[in-house]
Amino acid sequence: MARERQLSRQPSSRLTRRSLLGGAAVTGAATLVGAGAGTAAAATRDVDVAVVGGGLAGLTAARDLVAAGKSVVVLEARDRVGGRVVNLKLTNGGFTEGGGEFIGPTQDRIKALADSLGVATFTTYNTGKNLLYKDGKKTAYATDGLLGSVPPIDIAGLANAAVVQAELDDMAAQVPVDAPWTAAKADEWDKQTFESWLNANAVIPSAKFLFDVACTSVFSAQPRELSLLYVLFYIAAAGNESNAGTLERLTETANGAQESRFVGGSQQVPIKLAAALGSRVVLSAPVRSITLSGSKYLVTADGLMVTARRVVVALPPPLAARIAYDPLLPADRDQLSQRLPMGSIGKAIAVYDTPFWRADGLNGQVVSDTGIVRSTFDNSPPDASYGALMGFIEADEMRAFDASTVDEVKAAVLKDYATYFGDKAKSPTSFVLQRWDNEGFSRGGPVAYAPPGVLTEYGPALRRPSGGIHWAGTETSTYWNGYMDGAVRSGERVAKEVLAVL
Missing domain, CATH: 3.50.50.60 (FAD/NAD(P)-binding domain)
Incomplete structure (x- = not known):
């Protein structure tokens, strides 16, 4: 595979x-x-x-x-x-999603299309606590408290993260979604990476950790690879004609982009x-x-x-x-295409007889600072007839394993799952792996992103016939x-x- x-x-x-x-x-x-x-x-x-x-x-x-x-x-x-x-067939007769799977608020057009075709949605499993694995320590935390689903980092880090998030949303509000290269500060923002901006603003290490994880989870790319202007556009685009985009909507499960899945995949x-x-x-x-x-x-x-x-x-x-x-x-269209690389992403799904983590009060969602898999979801079917843990392998972690065998990737993934969810995670009934980097007609995912200097120089060629x-x-x-x-x-x-x- x-x-x-x-x-x-x-x-x-x-x-x-x-x-x-x-x-x-x-x-x-x-x-x-x-x-x-x-x-x-x-x-x-x-x-x-x-x-x-x-x-x-x-x-x-x-x-x-x-x-x-x-x-x-x-x-x-x-x-x-x-x-x-794409839906991937499982040995138990079920299936799981190997690519795009989640939809959420303001994603009106995919929802309307699915409704017209008779494809229903169900809520992503989000009952119970999330897990934070950081500095070798595992901490379970509620997602419905005062701070929502923010991992329980130190108070200084939380305060810094709140300021940085508000600043990103404020800057994103200044970016026209149909022409981000026309923003008043487009040149300034497009000259720097998201990493350089974070280094200057997310000054508490724990806050920087949160944004690093958010970045790789959303873009399957490292902050050093992305134009700040592109990140601001992406935040602005996480909405619709009536609702401004926000970083929170990009990253959240409840009331966010990961809120629901499709019945039948x-x-x-x-x-x-x-x-x-x-x-x-x-x-x-x-x-x-x-x-x-x-x-x-x-x-x-x-x-x-x-x-x-x-x-x-x-x-x-x-x-x-x-x-x-x-x-x-036209030269600008060709130059644009040369400068928009695909993100690096894989999805690893381990299947079990039951979603055993639920009995432990966990919702299957993890945020981690180590391992090949640093974010996970419960990908079990709506009737919970079997359990499925899905982990994203992204950016540097995916590139490090692009040349590895499936067995090597599987061993690394199950090691992480056992760290997060215990020894039961070591023995799935089946395991499927989708490596988009190695898929000939995609060569990565989930999106082709813009490094610094691309949008302001070549952006107008993106949609122009x-x-x-x-x-x-x-x-x-x-x-x-x-x-x-x-x-x-x-x-x-x-x-x-x-x-x-x-």
Whole structure:
């Protein structure tokens, strides 16, 4: 499992919803065309719009374009839909989410999409105490007290952290979500890393620890890698048109971005969305080139060529840059793509007969200053028919294990789980690992982030169409950038953009 788990292919060119979900049965049937082995070489289609990428952004754009009467084909490189949203099959017949899974307040567009498809949500397990593991000491703490879910650090650290958080929220309020590079202090903020700003402001070590953990948990990147302006934009984007973004909404479970999960797993949403599009979605069709030929674009994928009046590329910028374009993309767009790296992230899920930590009064959530896994969640199903501990492996910790075997990662993860939850955690009934860094059509996650100097110099190229090529994906969203909600918002936005010129 050093790479993303590949979902089994059917012998014919049609894949059922069962195979797309990785073995978990889903009511109803759908057929999505596979363009790889088993189909005629170099088949051709002529459509109004070719959509590159079968994640939430591309599928949402296709849905809206089809609803407006346009002909569309969606080209997806993987043998499944969902992009960075995937359900992983467990040996007990269940499944767990290997990618994006949580939604919360103000994430209106993903919620509306899920509701329209009949995918319900349930509350993330949050009953009982959190655990802080710091300086070799384990401390359980309540999440419903005066300080909410803030770990119980020293009073000086708490006071410093409160000031820093308020300052970040105040600065974020000055950042326009649709054009952060136009903020009055954009140049000043984009010249420095988040790390340098924290060093000057989070002056109590325990406070700095809290923001370091928050940073890696949100971005899967270290503070030294991120532009301060980008972090402020990300905070501002953690809201909607009626509610300003806050750092608290990014990091919290109750009333925050981790508040809820999807019944049946998050991949249910793109699976059902793709099912409604039917044969317009083509799997196992990585796009190699996009060429302007006369008034149309020729989109060449493995086993399929598509001619289209417009093209929507719904991929992370560094992945979109790997397509060959003729004519070349504008220099600023290409330079932008070169400067937006993916975060480094993995998810490790250990499965047990029961969620045994609940009996100990714990909710399964940990904040730690050591180990390969420094934040965890209870990923058990809503009926608690088995227990599942999910740990994030992020930034430096993920990079340190990118070349390790699955067994080596598993041993390190279970060591941490035992430290946090006791000896019972050493013996799961099964273990699954999703390493996005090693997944060929993502190469990291959850988002492509901006180091210093990128937004102010190249930001305007992020959403600006390149001729008849339009850009979507969560990285282009003005709200909930990096999240499933941002992906849906970007699909809706780009569909309107295309329809305005067709």
